[in-house]
Amino acid sequence: MTNRDKASFIYVDNSPTKRQSIRHWAWLLWGGLYFVTMSQPSSLTVEAVQLDDEGLYRCRVDFKNSPTRNFQIRLAVVVPPHQLLLYDEAGRDVAGVVGPLEEGSNFTLLCELRGGK
Structure with a gap:
């Protein structure tokens, strides 16, 4: 198991009462995965993509007065032959x-x- 495998989910509460605490937050998760909330929109960046990064990535947004929205992508990594x-x-x-x-x-x-x- 690599360090990147351990990142199963990231929870960020961006409600008005919590926003100040994450305002300037850029977090290095595990060796090249960054979740940045100080830009709009927030983003997850994977630097120097590796085979271990392959898999399903999901973004879930919960609204106070609207239904929850889910988006997902599957990242496929191509490794050239050696x-x-x-x-x-x-x-x-x-x-x-x-x-x-x-x-x-x-x-x-x-x-x-x-x-x-």
């Missing part, structure tokens, strides 16, 4: 120039990626 392998059908590494090949012959190039998401 290795690209090219080889021929016999399993030999292929790099640079391939051939010479006879005209009309077949050539199979296998491409394998390792890592990534």
